[in-house]
Amino acid sequence: MSKVATRFAPSPTGPLHIGGVRTALFNWLFTKSQGGDFYLRIEDTDKERSKDEYKDQIIKSLKWIGIEYDGDEYIQSKKIDNHIKVANELLKNGYAYKCYCSNDEIEEQKKRAKQKKIPYIYNRKWRDKEESAAPKNIEPVIRFKSKIEGSTILKDLVQGDVQIENNTIEDFIILRNDGSPTYNLSAAIDDQQMKVTHIIRGDDHKINTFKQMQIYLAMKWELPYFAHIPLIHTTEGKKLSKRDKASTLDDYSKIGIMPEALRNYLLRLGWSFKDKEIFTLDESIKHFNLEGIGKSPSKLDISRILSMNEHYIKNISENDLFDRFNNYCKNYKEKIETNKEDKIKKSLSFLKNKAKSLEDIYNNSKYIIFDEVSFDENDLKLIDNKAKTIIKDFYDEISKQEEINKNILEPIINSLIKKHETNFKGVGQPLRIALTGSKFGPGIYDIIISLGKLDIEKRLSKIVK
């Protein structure tokens, strides 16, 4: 077979969710590992439901996670003339036929099948009928003349050999009565036109494959390889759908998940390479293969995503992390003032140690980002009179200092503990609340040093009055 080519073919009828992204990722990784081409095909033949905003969202999502497609995106609706041409050719060669059943007639059959609890399958009424028997007032649909005898084996690269009786595949419609092509026709033709060698997609398409294979065969085209990957399930064990919460990339981006973390997580969801958990981009490309894909569906686990994210937060450079964080704040929170940038940058070394997400960093650095500290009622109660005198003493000591560093701070704190006959918490907690408005956060030394003398005096003076 020629140069490897794969494609990701979403329909722009809703936002791309994380399951689709994984499918795209697997296609892309496989292609890159084979030195092939990866294409994006927008399947927008459903005029009613296809929206440009979804197309844009799909492209944006792929870009965000670092998947690049070769060439321009292939817009399926621009190719329907060709699809119709092929349909007519199939018709001419006896692989398809016109079906004059009315909608009502079909609906009636479906209803009856449901009542009798037998599977509905189109009864092939017009398969061998003479054209002359056609009613005048009905625009026909074109159906593919599906095989009735025998069985077909799909040699699936993930699922192994899947055998199905041919008569379970109905004479599916390839051209609607308005003359427009349907999915199975368009997809098969475009895959062939684009010279796609490996079709890697969700296993919800498995039955479609048997239909599309027949089109390939009827047109005497060389069959591509197929690989059907198991779907991602929600925690409840159901197929991930566009309606699910936390399913789009933006849902993850806005809680501060970084693209490489999600990419790494998605890679390991349903695919493995020995015991390896962390994959750089190059390693993913190097090691990815179809053999490593499992056959059972896997569930989404947010705590693993978070922990993967934590790993990347701790392992990328602080400059890089700052840029991400800066961007994150701009997009989803409060833009960081230029004069705060340096303080944040310097504080990243300790901020990142307690963060699983960029949002965590944001929450822990609010005391730097905002000049005004907002207090929680209950926290404020913890600053009693004794605490106030401690803060006052601390304030006085700080005022005497030229600059503040750990060497200066340590003896001050220690002497306060001694003087007030308390422990570290007795000093640290009120100070923390006074300076940040929160009981939690970075170490108190880190807070004090990162704030600097001026800010400390400003904040403490409000408490001490």
Place this chain on the structure above:
RNA sequence: GGUCCCUUCGUCUAUCGGUUAGGACACAUGGUUUUCAUCCAUGAAAGAGGGGUUCGAUUCCCCUAGGGACCGCCA
């Protein structure tokens, strides 16, 4: 209901006939730490059930159970 697929710790998974069934996340406990964390150590935690095949099955086969996907003039 029909067709097809799946089934190892709670979760993601390793194992390609012989392992004390391994790792990661989460969880629990202890240590470090000045809160919360980080970090370190330790622990609990799995082959759905039943039959075969085999000297030996998590691994191969069958049945049962459970779960999932598909069953559109959607893609």
